[in-house]
Amino acid sequence: xxxxxxxxxxxxxxxxxxxxxxxxxxxxxxxxxxxxxxxxxxxxxxxxxxxxxxxxxxxxxxxxxxxxxxxxxxxxxxxxxxxxxxxxxxxxxxxxxxxxxxxxxxxxxxxxxxxxxxxxxxxxxxxxxxxxxxxxxxxxxxxxxxxxxxxxxxxxxxxxxxxxxxxxxxxxxxxxxxxxxxxxxxxxxxxxxxxxxxxxxxxxxxxxxxxxxxxxxxxxxxxxxxxxxxxxxxxxxxxxxxxxxxxxxxxxxxxxxxxxxxxxxxxxxxxxxxxxxxxxxxxxxxxxxxxxxxxxxxxxxxxxxxxxxxxxxxxxxxxxxxxxxxxxxxxxxxxxxxxxxxxxxxxxxxxxxxxxxxxxxxxxxxxxxxxxxxxxxxxxxxxxxxxxxxxxxxxxxxxxxxxxxxxxxxxxxxxxxxxxxxxxxxxxxxxxxxxxxxxxxxxxxxxxxxxxxxxxxxxxxxxxxxxxxxxxxxxxxxxxxxxxxxxxxxxxxxxxxxxxxxxxxxxxxxxxxxxxxxxxxxxxxxxxxxxxxxxxxxxxxxxxxxxxxxxxxxxxxxx
Amino acid sequence: xxxxxxxxxxxxxxxxxxxxxxxxxxxxxxxxxxxxxxxxxxxxxxxxxxxxxxxxxxxxxxxxxxxxxxxxxxxxxxxxxxxxxxxxxxxxxxxxxxxxxxxxxxxxxxxxxxxxxxxxxxxxxxxxxxxxxxxxxxxxxxxxxxxxxxxxxxxxxxxxxxxxxxxxxxxxxxxxxxxxxxxxxxxxxxxxxxxxxxxxxxxxxxxxxxxxxxxxxxxxxxxxxxxxxxxxxxxxxxxxx
Numbered sequence: 007x008x009x010x011x012x013x014x015x016x017x018x019x020x021x022x023x024x025x026x027x028x029x030x031x032x033x034x035x036x037x038x039x040x041x042x043x044x045x046x047x048x049x050x051x052x053x054x055x056x057x058x059x060x061x062x063x064x065x066x067x068x069x070x071x072x073x074x075x076x077x078x079x080x081x082x083x084x085x086x087x088x089x090x091x092x093x094x095x096x097x098x099x100x101x102x103x104x105x106x107x108x109x110x111x112x113x114x115x116x117x118x119x120x121x122x123x124x125x126x127x128x129x130x131x132x133x134x135x136x137x138x139x140x141x142x143x144x145x146x147x148x149x150x151x152x153x154x155x156x157x158x159x160x161x162x163x164x165x166x167x168x169x170x171x172x173x174x175x176x177x178x179x180x181x182x183x184x185x186x187x188x189x190x191x192x193x194x195x196x197x198x199x200x201x202x203x204x205x206x207x208x209x210x211x212x213x214x215x216x217x218x219x220x221x222x223x224x225x226x227x228x229x230x231x232x233x234x235x236x237x238x239x240x241x242x243x244x245x246x247x248x249x250x251x252x253x254x255x256x257x258x259x260x261x262x263x264x265x266x267x268x269x270x271x272x273x274x275x276x277x278x279x280x281x282x283x284x285x286x287x288x289x290x291x292x293x294x295x296x297x298x299x300x301x302x303x304x305x306x307x308x309x310x311x312x313x314x315x316x317x318x319x320x321x322x323x324x325x326x327x328x329x330x331x332x333x334x335x336x337x338x339x340x341x342x343x344x345x346x347x348x349x350x351x352x353x354x355x356x357x358x359x360x361x362x363x364x365x366x367x368x369x370x371x372x373x374x375x376x377x378x379x380x381x382x383x384x385x386x387x388x389x390x391x392x393x394x395x396x397x398x399x400x401x402x403x404x405x406x407x408x409x410x411x412x413x414x415x416x417x418x419x420x421x422x423x424x425x426x427x428x429x430x431x432x433x434x435x436x437x438x439x440x441x442x443x444x445x446x447x448x449x450x451x452x453x454x455x456x457x458x459x460x461x462x463x464x465x466x467x468x469x470x471x472x473x474x475x476x477x478x479x480x481x482x483x484x485x486x487x488x489x490x491x492x493x494x495x496x497x498x499x500x501x502x503x504x505x506x507x508x509x510x511x512x513x514x515x516x517x518x519x520x521x522x523x524x525x526x527x528x529x530x531x532x533x534x535x536x537x538x539x540x541x542x543x544x545x546x547x548x549x550x551x552x553x554x555x556x557x558x559x560x561x562x563x564x565x
Numbered sequence: 566x567x568x569x570x571x572x573x574x575x576x577x578x579x580x581x582x583x584x585x586x587x588x589x590x591x592x593x594x595x596x597x598x599x600x601x602x603x604x605x606x607x608x609x610x611x612x613x614x615x616x617x618x619x620x621x622x623x624x625x626x627x628x629x630x631x632x633x634x635x636x637x638x639x640x641x642x643x644x645x646x647x648x649x650x651x652x653x654x655x656x657x658x659x660x661x662x663x664x665x666x667x668x669x670x671x672x673x674x675x676x677x678x679x680x681x682x683x684x685x686x687x688x689x690x691x692x693x694x695x696x697x698x699x700x701x702x703x704x705x706x707x708x709x710x711x712x713x714x715x716x717x718x719x720x721x722x723x724x725x726x727x728x729x730x731x732x733x734x735x736x737x738x739x740x741x742x743x744x745x746x747x748x749x750x751x752x753x754x755x756x757x758x759x760x761x762x763x764x765x766x767x768x769x770x771x772x773x774x775x776x777x778x779x780x781x782x783x784x785x786x787x788x789x790x791x792x793x794x795x796x797x798x799x800x801x802x803x804x805x806x
Contacts, residue, residue, distance in 0.1 A: 020665040028653040030695075114649040117613050118666050119638040296634065300617040489652060489696060 017120045021128040036500055046500065049507040054147045056514055061151035063314025069155050077154070080259040083209050086148075087171075087251035088244035090141065091178050098137045098182040102353055104494035106183070106295075107135035107190065107302050111241045118298055126292035130284070134179040136498050140506070145171060157260055165527045169273045170254040173280035180283035190302055191294040198342045250276060334429035338405070349403055352441075353391050359386075359445055366452040379453045384520040386449040387463050388513070390442055395474050395513045399506045402434050402478035406497035407487040424561045430479045431554070438471035459527070464543060466523075472517050473550035477512060481505045484560050512549045516542065566718055566749035572611050572621035574604075576624055581607040582773045585621070589751055589766075591717075592744055596760040597753040599770035600801050605753040606646055608770065609722050612751070613643045618646070625718050639658045639667070641801050642716030648707040652696040656687055656706055659695060660713060667714035681709040684735060701713055708736065712743070719743070721752035737763055757793050767793070771801040 036043050068082060069075040106112060106129040115125050149166045155160070245252060257272035342348040363386060409426065446467045450460040485501035496502055519542045526534035568606070572585040582604040589595050597605050610616040612623055614630040614637065623630040628637035651659060657678075664674035682688040685705040690698065700707065704727055719740075725733055740763065744750055754760060760767055761781060769777035777784055777800045781793060790796035 015665055015668055017666055020662055023665075024651055024654065024658075024662055027658055028651060109648040110647070111651075113615065114645070117615060117638065117641075117643045117645070120666060121635060296614075297617065301613060326627050464722045 017124045018128055025132070032500060042500075042504075046504050046507070049504070049511060050143075053507055053510060053514075056146055056511075058147035058151050061148040062154060065151055065155040076156075079156075080255070080262075081245070083152075083255040083258055084245045084252055087174070087255050088249060088281040090145075091174065091249065091251040092176045094137060094175060095182045096142060096354065097351075098133065098179045099186050101137040101494060102130070102133040102179075102183045102186050103494060105129055105136060106186075107299065109492055109494075112299060116296060121292075122293040122295040123288055126295045127284075127288055130180070130183050130287055133183065136494065137179060138175045140503075141175065142167065142171070152258075158262055162261060165269075166258050168230075170257045170276060171263075173273075173276040174250045174254040176280035177276070177283050180280070180287045184283075186289055187291045187294050187298055188252070190298045225421070242285070245249075250279065278282070331425060331429055331432070334425055337432050338429060338433050351400070352397050356396065356441055356445065359390060359393060360448060363445055366449060376456070377524070380455060380459055380527055381524045383446075383450050383453050383455050383463055384524050387446055387467055388517040388520050390445050390449075390467070391470050391474065391516055392513050393511045394438060394442055394471060396506070398434075398438075398474050398478040399502070399509050400497055401493070402430070402475065403482045403502065403505050404490065404493040405430055406482040407490040407496045408493060409488070424558055427479060427554075427557060427561055429482050430482075431475060434475045434479065435472055438475050439468050442467045442471040462523070462539070466516070466520070466539075469543060469546045470513075473512065473546035474509065476550025476554045477509060478505070480550070480555070480557035481508070483557030486552060486560065486564070489495060512545070515545050519520075519545075566593075567612065567624055567720075567751055568622075568624040569608075569612060570622050572608065572623065573619045574607050574611055574616060575619045580598060580773050582611065585611075585634040585773075585775050587768060587775070587778065589749055590748050591749055594740065594744055594752070594763055594767050595766045595768060596764035597768045597770060598755070598757065598797060599753075603770040603801070604773040605770055606722055607773075609643075609720055609751075613641060613720055614638070615645075620778065627644045640717040642649060642711040642714065642719045644707060644711045644719075644721045645725050646726075648703075650695045651704060651709065653694060654699070655692050655694050656682075657691040657756055659706060659710060663713050669714060677713055677715070678709070681712060684739065685709055686734065692708075701729060702730065704728060705732060712739070715748075717748045719748055719752075720751070723754055724752055725754055725756050733759070757797060761793050769797070769800040776800045 007135075019035055036046070065079060065082075068078050071078055112125060112129060145167060146163065149163045149171075150160070152166075153162050190551070247253070247256075253272045253276050257269050257276070260266070260269035260272065319326050366382075366386075406426065446464055455463070481501075482505075485505070487496055487501070492497045497506075519538055522538045523535065526538060567587070567589040569585060569587050573580070574582040585604075587595070587606055599605050607616065611618050611621075612625070612630070614623070617631070623702075625637040626640050628640070630637045644715055651662070654662065658692055660678045660682075661674070664671075664678070669677070677690070682691060687702065687705055687707060687709065689723065690702065695703065695706065708724070725736065728736060737759065740748075740750060752764075764781075766778065766780055767784065768775060777788075777796075779787070782797075784790070784796055785792070788796055788799055790799055
């Protein structure tokens, strides 16, 4: 120990220093395994190239629309950024909850002489980084494709991301954190019946879709034109100038068209609002932090559950399942049910999808020709799998690591760790097939899809959701981290990022399969349809089976 | 140094702690004992400001633990029942972090860290990562981190759990030295032999209520018990089996 060695003195710098030390070690560990590093880099590069290609051809398609291309492209940014903003705000709620409130680190920090402002600022930045890094990386190829399609200089990508999108994400995360703290501070009693909030949101969403929809009217116009006609009025919400996403979209449009004064003004507006939001979070919301952390202590949950014995579900063993496997599944079911973090996001996203699918008949797609309806159904299927895939990485992937300190018990039990893996596959596989195929049934029903196609989509949903479960559980076992106590940490680690990349890569393959299926249907090619079905089954079996086998081997080695 | 008056904590219908009052003087060691679920951890968490009391006040030194939180925490050292450590930091980096948080002078930090590391047998593991330490070593590191800034008040939740006899002996000896220099210690434990050996006064907690407080001699005489174990069963209503 060198006596003269100086170390950071202010708590915020100390926090950054600790993170730097931890990340440096993790990166160094990654460099010690060149195969893993090259795989991660390779998959990320392919993902970025894939996003670029998808965005490039999409932008080019819209840009080539006669007379309307540039106008539609600029409007598309409003919609795109609006969706990103809503998704970020929602996902940041969960990220901030686990990073600020749930982590034992914060519980330790509040026993140290560190001000609430410092904790709030440090944890706010940390949760923002966790929620925004992947969004920024995926926005990079999208912006690049946009600039290339419009034949503008490449440095404009820096302008879009660095000057416009970063402050936009900053505003969203600051407000989201404030909403979370305000909710925990003032609406804590409502947390007792969390289900009410989610069901309420679901009903509101249904109402919104019902209001946005319109009565079915027969039209003999071009399908693409009808879609545009119907899309534009509905974009009024997304195009409201009250949203930071609209300021960013206007700034992008101004920058692309050389209106630098306007672009700079919107950039200033974004940065000023971002700084102001963080200032409010820093000064205002931080005042509630200690109170929130003291109130959201674990004994509260324990006591609330203790005082509600009737809420505990009765899980009765079934004759057709082995008792030991039943015990493992029952443990997992109770774990999921009693931790709202495990099911709330799923309920929210699948609820929104369900509300949308349930109101599909009001959106005029039903009047369109069959191929268009089948395209929409395939798109819905891809969308459902994408949502399920990302939720699977967030919640199913860390399950085995979260067994943590209970691993000793599971390891010496007769069935061993491999039974835990089987139980997780059974439980999540059952849930996945129920949810995904349930949603697809609603979607295909509302779009009046012919029975053979409906069966094909349901089959594809079944195979893909099982493959996603296999991939998540398998990778979770393969890259198990028994020391982890927080799911967010498992997901944000390099292994978590890798799992997300592989998941996105698989879902991208499925989406490509759906596009191929749609094209084959339009061109009446049964051979093509057969080939695509076979490829989908092959890819899904490979994706689900290989990680499961590797995971099983890892479990056997652990035992 | 520690003053709690009428501390009450309710979690919904559950009363975890009721009307808990205690005053601990400078240089005194008070042990809090009670069966599992008696409210010991809740009491300690209320004392250090980890929980908001439903009623009552807490003062650490001259500082109100809620209203003057930063000042109170500067003179406090708290060892929770489930301590947190950064797994990827080394022992030295962990101690640097704690030193930085308490704004210790680097010279003083170095002397203190070195002294405590030698005392608790971690001097040769300063460059080892926390996730490479055994459970016992981690416990020692947590103790060093708690004592590093020489707190005036030490609140310990189950500090002797999992320690080997040698470390336990060292820990007791070090606590006695600290108390002789004016440190105030309030600890909760299930190890009655340590309580007998170390504590000046003993507080008995049962079902969230303080059911007895005093020296071992006073209490055994008052209740006609032969030893601390009998007294424990008598006051807490637990069965000795």
